[in-house]
Amino acid sequence: MSENINSHFLSNPDAEGYYGRFGGNYYPPELRSALQELANSHKELHKSPEFQATLDKVRVGLQGRPTPIHHLENISTQVGGAQIFVKREDLNHTGAHKINHCVGFALLAKRMGKKKLIAETGAGQHGVALATAAAYFGLECEVHMGEVDIKKQSSNVGRMQLLGARVVSVSTGQSALKDASDSAFHAYAEQHKHALYAIGSAIGPHPFPMIVRDFQGVVGREARKQFISMADGSLPDHVVACVAGGSNAMGIYTGFIDEPGVILHAVEPMGTSDKLGQHAATLSYGKPGTLHGAQSIMLQKDDGTPASVSSIASGLAYPGVGPEIAMLHEAGRLSIAGISDEEVVNTFYRMAKFEGIIPALESAHALAFAIRLAAQRPASERILVNLSGRGDKDVDYVLEKYKLDENGCVLAAA
Known part of the structure; x- marks a missing residue:
């Protein structure tokens, strides 16, 4: 067995957010500064003993x-x-596992002075987890969900609303996960000064894939x-x-x-x-x-x-x-x-x-x-x-x- 299980993560992603030829940041230029702020905050806080101690406390007490x-x-x-x-x-x-990165994003948002979390959801598990984390940390929450999935996962919609989240119904395209992601990205572009996009998977422009991976690494x-x-x-x-x-x-x-x-x-x-x-x-x-x-x-x-x-x-x-x-x-x-x-x-x-x-x-x-x-x-x-x-x-x-x-x-x- 390897003694060092971190060699892959020491080199991926590179400084530009690439994993080999994949990755990078193809977001609109007006959002580059917001994403750089997020990358810098994550890099600093992820190494902070105080941040990790708070995250560990939440993982045990809230997550189980x-x-x-x-x-x-x-x-x-x-x-x-x-x-x-x-x-x-x-x-x-x-x-589900989604709560692992949702509490991480919520804690990041608090440390960055953001007031709101925005996200997409498909099956609803990410939406429920984010609404839970937002409630725990005292943040607003806005979840975008395809119209088809809202009907299919009605119980999770109710849970999100009970937890205080605003659920935005998306009726474009297939009215599913991809379309909810499009809608959430657009909302973040409009609200990035006071909101943080807590993406639901290891996708999107740098640094989102890295942040989700790091929090899910637990x-x-x-x-x-x-x-x-x-x-x-x-x-x-x-x-x-x-x-x-x-x-x-x-x-x-x-x-x-x-x-x-x-x-x-x-x-x-x-x-x-x-x-x-x-x-x-x-x-x-x-x-x-x-x-x-x-x-x-x-x-x-x-x-x-x-x-x-x-x-x-x-x-x-x-x-x-x-x-x-x-x-x-x-x-x-x-x-x-x-x-x-x-x-x-x-x-x-x-x-x-x-x-x-x-x-x-x-x-x-x-x-x-x-x-x-x-x-x-x-x-x-x-x-x-x-x-x-x-x-x-x-x-x-x-x-x-x-x-x-x-x-x-x-x-x-x-």
């Missing part, structure tokens, strides 16, 4: 960290291959220590995370990225088919392009504009990936896999029935792949999955739209 690693003994036994373990980010307060650091402690000093053979923007993936990868013996798996939403517009598998089918202020890989139409996407998981219905994910993919550090909506629903039901855990549909992508992988690998190997969120938000939708037959197979959507 550290989250445990749990062995999926029942499903591992059923599969009969490699053993599957999960990092229980679903046990965070608000139900997942990987904890997981590394916990796994070594429970596995006689050894690391997992495989680390698995679902991927769209990349916040949960970069979080869990942090603890293992400099370990060449650990295979990092990025699991994408294959939706209903490999036809453009019916999936959101950017790493499998995307090309280099500029999206939301950064160079990365994106699903594109012939004219280079972002393509329509589809996924049962609102939080993965995004036509791009973060620049650091793009760099790792191009460097061959990631093993890429796709999971269909049908496989996701099967895993959603299977986890509930045999493990007593209802995972978020986003997390169920990673779990479905881990189950598939375990069947192909020997029992001596161990797979660690970032169970990034719980599925309370998805129960009504799944029960309404999908049923299982007597053999446990997904019936056609209602």
